[in-house]
Amino acid sequence: MEEIGKIPGWIEKLLLPKLNELTGEIKAIYTRIDGVEKGIASLDNKVDVRMDGLRKEMLSKFEAVDSRFDSLEARIP
Numbered sequence: 001m002e003e004i005g006k007i008p009g010w011i012e013k014l015l016l017p018k019l020n021e022l023t024g025e026i027k028a029i030y031t032r033i034d035g036v037e038k039g040i041a042s043l044d045n046k047v048d049v050r051m052d053g054l055r056k057e058m059l060s061k062f063e064a065v066d067s068r069f070d071s072l073e074a075r076i077p
Helices: 002-075
Strands: none
Touching: none
16 A cells, blocks of 8 residues: 555656656747747738738829820810
8 A cells, every 4th residue: 555655756756847848848938839829910910001001002093094095185176
Protein backbone atom coordinates (compact mmCIF):
# COMPACT_ATOMS: atom_id res chain seq x y z
CA MET A 1 0.00 0.00 0.00
CA GLU A 2 2.85 2.39 0.66
CA GLU A 3 4.06 2.12 -2.95
CA ILE A 4 0.68 3.26 -4.28
CA GLY A 5 1.22 6.58 -2.50
CA LYS A 6 4.66 6.94 -4.13
CA ILE A 7 3.43 6.41 -7.69
CA PRO A 8 1.58 9.76 -7.96
CA GLY A 9 4.73 11.50 -6.73
CA TRP A 10 6.80 9.88 -9.49
CA ILE A 11 4.16 10.66 -12.08
CA GLU A 12 4.06 14.26 -10.92
CA LYS A 13 7.85 14.56 -11.07
CA LEU A 14 7.92 13.12 -14.59
CA LEU A 15 4.87 14.79 -16.09
CA LEU A 16 4.64 18.18 -14.39
CA PRO A 17 7.68 19.70 -16.16
CA LYS A 18 6.38 18.49 -19.51
CA LEU A 19 2.89 19.81 -18.76
CA ASN A 20 4.35 23.18 -17.79
CA GLU A 21 6.42 23.20 -20.99
CA LEU A 22 3.33 22.42 -23.07
CA THR A 23 1.38 25.15 -21.29
CA GLY A 24 4.11 27.65 -22.16
CA GLU A 25 4.15 26.52 -25.79
CA ILE A 26 0.37 26.82 -26.04
CA LYS A 27 0.53 30.36 -24.64
CA ALA A 28 3.22 31.22 -27.20
CA ILE A 29 1.05 29.83 -29.99
CA TYR A 30 -1.91 31.94 -28.83
CA THR A 31 0.34 35.01 -28.80
CA ARG A 32 1.46 34.29 -32.37
CA ILE A 33 -2.14 33.74 -33.48
CA ASP A 34 -3.11 37.10 -31.97
CA GLY A 35 -0.26 38.73 -33.87
CA VAL A 36 -1.35 37.13 -37.13
CA GLU A 37 -4.96 38.24 -36.54
CA LYS A 38 -3.80 41.82 -35.93
CA GLY A 39 -1.69 41.71 -39.09
CA ILE A 40 -4.63 40.45 -41.14
CA ALA A 41 -6.90 43.16 -39.72
CA SER A 42 -4.30 45.79 -40.61
CA LEU A 43 -3.96 44.48 -44.16
CA ASP A 44 -7.74 44.33 -44.51
CA ASN A 45 -7.96 47.97 -43.45
CA LYS A 46 -5.25 48.97 -45.95
CA VAL A 47 -7.03 47.13 -48.76
CA ASP A 48 -10.30 48.87 -47.87
CA VAL A 49 -8.61 52.27 -47.97
CA ARG A 50 -6.94 51.52 -51.31
CA MET A 51 -10.18 50.20 -52.81
CA ASP A 52 -12.05 53.30 -51.66
CA GLY A 53 -9.38 55.49 -53.24
CA LEU A 54 -9.57 53.57 -56.50
CA ARG A 55 -13.36 53.79 -56.49
CA LYS A 56 -13.24 57.57 -56.05
CA GLU A 57 -10.63 57.90 -58.79
CA MET A 58 -12.69 55.80 -61.21
CA LEU A 59 -15.85 57.77 -60.47
CA SER A 60 -13.97 60.99 -61.08
CA LYS A 61 -12.70 59.74 -64.43
CA PHE A 62 -16.17 58.54 -65.46
CA GLU A 63 -17.62 61.94 -64.57
CA ALA A 64 -14.91 63.62 -66.68
CA VAL A 65 -15.76 61.38 -69.64
CA ASP A 66 -19.47 62.08 -69.17
CA SER A 67 -18.86 65.83 -69.21
CA ARG A 68 -16.81 65.49 -72.40
CA PHE A 69 -19.67 63.61 -74.07
CA ASP A 70 -22.08 66.29 -72.88
CA SER A 71 -19.91 69.02 -74.41
CA LEU A 72 -19.63 67.07 -77.69
CA GLU A 73 -23.40 66.66 -77.85
CA ALA A 74 -23.81 70.40 -77.47
CA ARG A 75 -21.47 71.01 -80.42
CA ILE A 76 -23.26 68.60 -82.77
CA PRO A 77 -26.08 70.44 -84.58
